[in-house]
Amino acid sequence: xxxxxxxxxxxxxxxxSPEEIDFFVSGFTKGEIPDYQMASLLMAIFLRGMNxxxxxxxxxxxxxxxxxxxLSDIPGKKxxxxxxxxxxxxxxxxxxxxxxxxxxxxxxxxxxxxxxxGGTLDKLESIPGFRTQLSIEEFKENLxxxxxxxxxxxxxxxxxxxxxxxxxxxxATVDSIPLxxxxxxxxxxxxxxxxxxxxxxxxxxxxxxxxxxxxxxxRSLIRIGSRLGKRVVALVTDMDQPLGRMVGNSLEVxxxxxxxxxxxxEDLREITIDLGAxxxxxxxxxxxxxxxxxxxxGVLGNGEALNKFKEMVEAQGxxxxxxxxxxLLPWAKLRIEVKAQSRGYIGSLDAKKIGxxxxxxxxxxxxxSSRIDHSVGIELIKKEGEKVEEGExxxxxxxxxxxxxxxxxxxxQNAYQFSEEPPERSPLVHYLVTxxxxxxxxxxxxxxxxxxxxxx
Amino acid sequence: xxxxxxxxxxxxxxxxSPEEIDFFVSGFTKGEIPDYQMASLLMAIFLRGMNxxxxxxxxxxxxxxxxxxxLSDIPGKKxxxxxxxxxxxxxxxxxxxxxxxxxxxxxxxxxxxxxxxGGTLDKLESIPGFRTQLSIEEFKENLxxxxxxxxxxxxxxxxxxxxxxxxxxxxATVDSIPLxxxxxxxxxxxxxxxxxxxxxxxxxxxxxxxxxxxxxxxRSLIRIGSRLGKRVVALVTDMDQPLGRMVGNSLEVxxxxxxxxxxxxEDLREITIDLGAxxxxxxxxxxxxxxxxxxxxGVLGNGEALNKFKEMVEAQGxxxxxxxxxxLLPWAKLRIEVKAQSRGYIGSLDAKKIGxxxxxxxxxxxxxSSRIDHSVGIELIKKEGEKVEEGExxxxxxxxxxxxxxxxxxxxQNAYQFSEEPPERSPLVHYLVTxxxxxxxxxxxxxxxxxxxxxx
Numbered sequence: 001x002x003x004x005x006x007x008x009x010x011x012x013x014x015x016x017s018p019e020e021i022d023f024f025v026s027g028f029t030k031g032e033i034p035d036y037q038m039a040s041l042l043m044a045i046f047l048r049g050m051n052x053x054x055x056x057x058x059x060x061x062x063x064x065x066x067x068x069x070x071l072s073d074i075p076g077k078k079x080x081x082x083x084x085x086x087x088x089x090x091x092x093x094x095x096x097x098x099x100x101x102x103x104x105x106x107x108x109x110x111x112x113x114x115x116x117x118g119g120t121l122d123k124l125e126s127i128p129g130f131r132t133q134l135s136i137e138e139f140k141e142n143l144x145x146x147x148x149x150x151x152x153x154x155x156x157x158x159x160x161x162x163x164x165x166x167x168x169x170x171x172a173t174v175d176s177i178p179l180x181x182x183x184x185x186x187x188x189x190x191x192x193x194x195x196x197x198x199x200x201x202x203x204x205x206x207x208x209x210x211x212x213x214x215x216x217x218x219r220s221l222i223r224i225g226s227r228l229g230k231r232v233v234a235l236v237t238d239m240d241q242p243l244g245r246m247v248g249n250s251l252e253v254x255x256x257x258x259x260x261x262x263x264x265x266e267d268l269r270e271i272t273i274d275l276g277a278x279x280x281x282x283x284x285x286x287x288x289x290x291x292x293x294x295x296x297x298g299v300l301g302n303g304e305a306l307n308k309f310k311e312m313v314e315a316q317g318x319x320x321x322x323x324x325x326x327x328l329l330p331w332a333k334l335r336i337e338v339k340a341q342s343r344g345y346i347g348s349l350d351a352k353k354i355g356x357x358x359x360x361x362x363x364x365x366x367x368x369s370s371r372i373d374h375s376v377g378i379e380l381i382k383k384e385g386e387k388v389e390e391g392e393x394x395x396x397x398x399x400x401x402x403x404x405x406x407x408x409x410x411x412x413q414n415a416y417q418f419s420e421e422p423p424e425r426s427p428l429v430h431y432l433v434t435x436x437x438x439x440x441x442x443x444x445x446x447x448x449x450x451x452x453x454x455x456x
Numbered sequence: 457x458x459x460x461x462x463x464x465x466x467x468x469x470x471x472x473s474p475e476e477i478d479f480f481v482s483g484f485t486k487g488e489i490p491d492y493q494m495a496s497l498l499m500a501i502f503l504r505g506m507n508x509x510x511x512x513x514x515x516x517x518x519x520x521x522x523x524x525x526x527l528s529d530i531p532g533k534k535x536x537x538x539x540x541x542x543x544x545x546x547x548x549x550x551x552x553x554x555x556x557x558x559x560x561x562x563x564x565x566x567x568x569x570x571x572x573x574g575g576t577l578d579k580l581e582s583i584p585g586f587r588t589q590l591s592i593e594e595f596k597e598n599l600x601x602x603x604x605x606x607x608x609x610x611x612x613x614x615x616x617x618x619x620x621x622x623x624x625x626x627x628a629t630v631d632s633i634p635l636x637x638x639x640x641x642x643x644x645x646x647x648x649x650x651x652x653x654x655x656x657x658x659x660x661x662x663x664x665x666x667x668x669x670x671x672x673x674x675r676s677l678i679r680i681g682s683r684l685g686k687r688v689v690a691l692v693t694d695m696d697q698p699l700g701r702m703v704g705n706s707l708e709v710x711x712x713x714x715x716x717x718x719x720x721x722e723d724l725r726e727i728t729i730d731l732g733a734x735x736x737x738x739x740x741x742x743x744x745x746x747x748x749x750x751x752x753x754g755v756l757g758n759g760e761a762l763n764k765f766k767e768m769v770e771a772q773g774x775x776x777x778x779x780x781x782x783x784l785l786p787w788a789k790l791r792i793e794v795k796a797q798s799r800g801y802i803g804s805l806d807a808k809k810i811g812x813x814x815x816x817x818x819x820x821x822x823x824x825s826s827r828i829d830h831s832v833g834i835e836l837i838k839k840e841g842e843k844v845e846e847g848e849x850x851x852x853x854x855x856x857x858x859x860x861x862x863x864x865x866x867x868x869q870n871a872y873q874f875s876e877e878p879p880e881r882s883p884l885v886h887y888l889v890t891x892x893x894x895x896x897x898x899x900x901x902x903x904x905x906x907x908x909x910x911x912x
Contacts, residue, residue, distance in 0.1 A: 047500070171495075
């Protein structure tokens with residue numbers, strides 16, 4: 001078999017066999033197939049696509065490219081959540097300890113922010129001392145003792161994904177369903193999970209702003225999971241405006257702590273409870289979505305989720321002082337007000353522009369090599385549907401440098417659109433996708449365990 | 457401007473501006489844009505195509521990537537020929553000295569063989585001592601003194617083409633009209649030509665076996681030339697069966713000498729005279745195709761072409777002994793007969809299989825790094841339309857190793873198809889393509905100088 005022939009086949013729109021895919025992925029991982037041949041294949045995949053069978057084979061080959069995590073000696077069901085990336089999306093920071101407090105094991109392998117969307121690891125690293133690069137042994141020990149740990153990819157696990165992702169990022173081949181699906185599933189399923197709940201973002205601030213693309217990805221992820229005997233369910237959730245009121249690393253940790261203390265903004269709270277309920281249901285730690293919700297609400301209300309979070313922070317080297325006193329988190333010195341230039345209702349608040357403003361401040365990555373300023377961010381005083389008078393505060397920008405602050409101010413001002421009438425409130429969760437198909441749901445809609453099996 | 461954005465645009469099927477193309481080509485040539493980004497762009501070009509404007513810009517950017525040859529101090533019109541590659545195609549070896557003997561300057565920058573098609577440089581290097589890597593100064597001096605020189609690409613001229621071609625060769629992006637056209641035209645036109653005659657091969661043994669593809673390439677080449685003020689005309693010629701009776705490097709030099717001595721096989725002789733006539737016509741060294749033909753026939757008959765060839769060989773370090781006694785050319789020790797297994801007519805003789813047999817013998821390149829055995833090859837005793845008795849010789853294989861000889865024997869046997877009736881003889885030259893369009897021609901068909909301007 002030759003790399004050239006595999007590229008030609010895909011270039012001509014033919015399907016690749018599992019052997020061909022494995023030959024290419026393992027050859028590339030070992031450095032036997034050069035970057036330029038993989039780049040050429042990736043573009044051919046981008047433009048010609050891959051069917052379900054090929055996408056599954058690609059995931060398997062990537063999973064096989066490194067070590068496999070064995071968590072069988074840790075009692076309890078393992079479940080994780082993956083989000084396709086949003087603005088202000090600090091859900092994982094709350095969800096992982098909350099679900100662990102409710103009785104499941106959460107071995108979360110997470111990613112960094114890129115472009116206008118933030119990353120869980122960057123947010124956690126705002127906490128002084130917090131380490132996201134643990135060894136496999138430490139990770140397992142923490143899971144065993146606390147039930148939760150959030151780490152970055154390690155060189156031992158799925159090395160093919162890290163290498164392929166870095167190449168996609170510079171060859172304009174990121175936005176391809178089979179490549180996204182195999183990347184997500186190999187990265188997540190290597191952690192020996194029983195189930196996975198996906199939060200597929202839809203809207204202006206998401207990778208996908210078309211429903212059909214979001215469904216395609218959700219279906220692809222679910223099918224890969226099901227062929228590997230893993231329960232996978234996806235919620236398609238709103239990313240037109242940012243989640244919560246804080247965007248930027250330290251700021252989002254502060255909002256995380258608010259939520260763990262029983263407070264926090266309503267949208268963030270609702271989506272966390274909903275995703276948590278699905279996580280518990282999918283590993284039979286709850287018998288219904290309603291029971292799942294009550295369990296998550298319980299641990300958020302009684303301090304158990306916060307305690308679990310503190311245990312995790314401490315186990316990963318983070319200082320607890322900043323958790324007890326969030327003002328000790330790195331916080332940029334400049335505070336710039338963005339004022340309403342007219343009166344009315346906030347008709348829309350563009351999540352992408354807010355994300356880009358955070359990147360402009362230095363709080364996000366333009367490319368994989370950028371360094372992050374954890375102290376900068378944006379506090380959204382007004383969100384969609386809220387009434388505002390002329391001259392009132394819309395948002396505050398926390399900046400380290402004046403010129404960057406001014407650039408962000410312009411972007412934030414443009415992110416707000418006004419309307420005379422209050423806009424229709426769009427639901428936070430749009431759809432539930434299971435093996436059985438796509439189902440339109442409202443956040444409080446009745447869903448049953450049958451949804452998980454596709455029998456509903 | 458960023459490489460990423462240029463790739464994305466082409467990936468999404470958009471046209472690239474001259475500035476974007478130039479940014480990419482010059483960045484890649486200087487090593488500022490890495491191989492993997494060029495590989496990704498090449499696959500996007502392969503699958504999305506390029507319009508006339510983009511193909512022209514790409515050619516210009518490649519031409520600008522290195523030094524330009526200035527032949528203005530050499531008196532006389534400069535004309536060259538390019539063939540898209542065939543089996544047994546030693547036309548350049550005869551044509552270049554013949555046209556020079558007839559009064560034009562022939563600065564020929566030629567290529568090596570790849571896959572089943574042979575290359576002019578490899579053939580010339582069968583002549584002991586012959587150097588194809590001359591400096592620009594030597595090349596110019598030879599042109600000035602003799603009127604003809606055949607060399608390989610030098611690092612100074614069109615470095616972008618060499619670098620891009622090497623990458624296309626390993627990323628399955630060779631067979632793309634805009635990439636082929638820009639490669640040919642930049643490589644040829646850098647030699648300060650007044651006119652160029654193209655021999656676009658069509659048939660089983662050619663890159664293109666569909667007429668439409670051959671026309672597309674011919675049109676693309678002609679338009680690039682015409683925008684640069686160069687006269688370009690293309691003949692679409694037959695490559696169903698090999699040209700002449702000798703295939704393989706030394707063997708083809710021997711047949712070249714036969715032709716230069718006024719002999720040689722009829723098909724090779726006819727196509728050489730026809731292409732030569734077009735070359736002379738296109739630089740006004742002949743007033744009609746018929747006059748051009750007579751001029752070429754003249755220099756082949758009176759020894760002037762042979763003398764010019766010897767002058768060129770001597771100027772490039774080659775020994776004349778092997779020209780006077782072709783048995784001194786490297787010649788493989790094993791001679792294997794291929795016999796007819798039935799009687800009848802040769803219905804077809806597959807040029808591609810013959811080319812592959814030469815590669816199997818070691819006389820061609822599997823990839824760009826292969827070394828060539830100049831001594832091996834195939835002598836075709838029978839060709840299409842010829843009558844044969846059972847047991848008669850079809851061909852002789854000259855091999856250096858027995859197992860390779862046996863592999864070739866099988867391929868040659870399979871290349872011959874028999875028929876009961878004599879097959880219809882297909883014309884050697886199928887079409888003439890000029891700016892004015894495509895015209896079906898027979899080899900002896902009447903064509904006038906108007907064909908060159910598209911007025912006919």
